[in-house]
Ligand SMILES: [Ca+2]
Ligand SMILES: [Ca+2]
């Protein structure tokens with residue numbers, strides 16, 4: 001493992017920066033003074049997910065607005081031949097829905113929906129009918145950990161998958177990104193599925209302080225659980241949980257009060273009892289030195305979002321990790337990059353690590369960091385997805401750059417292949433290009449909705 005490059009060396013960085021990421025066995029959590037929380041897009045399409053809800057073999061789309069879930073049903077003719085709107089019951093305060101995921105929590109082969117609300121700190125579970133009838137509200141439960149109050153429960157992360165290997169999907173729910181005033185250690189809930197659906201009575205709360213995860217434990221200011229993905233990285237039949245902690249510290253001393261830490265990603269193996277810290281993996285950027293009072297390479301938000309899929313067609317699941325402000329230099333937020341870890345038999349490994357950004361030769365778009373007049377572009381600040389976009393055996397990586405073009409947003413498509421991701425055929429999509437309907441407007445943040453195969 002080489003030392004992290006100093007600023008003068010960074011100009012020479014190229015696409016394959018294999019020195020850049022380390023898997024560490026020793027983890028130290030740090031305190032971060034965090035500059036606000038991620039902006040939540042409150043308009044149509046702020047979050048979405050796809051699945052075959054009515055079991056007609058066409059992918060359907062579930063899209064959140066502030067207070068409603070819109071279901072758009074696919075058909076042979078494409079998407080939205082039919083739609084439904086679900087308005088969750090009000091509960092005193094106004095709901096603001098902020099995340100949605102699909103899983104089969106009761107194992108009846110019909111897709112169920114889990115939706116989280118930031119404002120009233122609830123997770124709502126809708127049981128799928130597997131027919132044209134809409135999913136029905138089955139249960140709600142709080143994200144607030146036992147013994148805690150309601151503050152700062154602003155989690156945007158939800159993921160479903162079978163962690164316990166019983167054929168029923170389980171749910172993980174992040175409890176939030178920290179804010180500057182935070183007095184709360186975030187984490188995620190594991191909620192197991194059962195024959196009657198999710199069983200919140202059996203939920204477990206996991207933080208960076210959970211035994212065996214990080215030697216120095218959790219600290220206020222962590223963001224452990226800000227992103228969650230379930231995938232069976234080591235192919236043992238149990239879904240493993242990849243957890244982003246984009247503001248967690250990787251070094252012995254705490255981060256500067258004025259800046260978030262550099263971030264980390266943990267992978268917790270699945271077992272019949274749920275996620276375990278035994279055999280967990282920890283991925284973090286190397287850090288060293290201080291530059292002008294700023295911790296070098298703080299603020300790059302490594303782990304802000306995650307996506308899992310097979311990007312080289314070898315049937316081992318690979319993990320893409322967003323660092324939307326990577327290349328941060330002396331406090332100026334950088335234009336961001338995406339790290340891709342490839343899976344091998346034992347799970348994720350460093351072999352074949354790739355780092356992609358708009359500075360990578362052949363990748364479309366212009367990398368722009370922070371300037372006083374505008375926000376940084378944030379390559380992958382709008383999230384990541386791994387989807388099959390062509391007819392190849394490898395899946396492809398979609399990088400949503402929410403801050404691009406005055407927050408109009410754009411999507412880079414990087415195609416996977418037997419040789420991993422390459423720049424070949426990579427595309428940059430935005431609303432002002434020929435053939436794309438509509439016109440790009442500020443704050444559109446194109447590309448924040450998950451996609452699927454609709455026809
Ligand atoms: Ca079901
Ligand atoms: Ca399960």
Ligand SMILES: [Ca+2]
Nearest residue numbers: 232234236238
């Ligand atoms: Ca596994």
Ligand SMILES: [Ca+2]
Nearest residue numbers: 310311312316
């Ligand atoms: Ca793979």
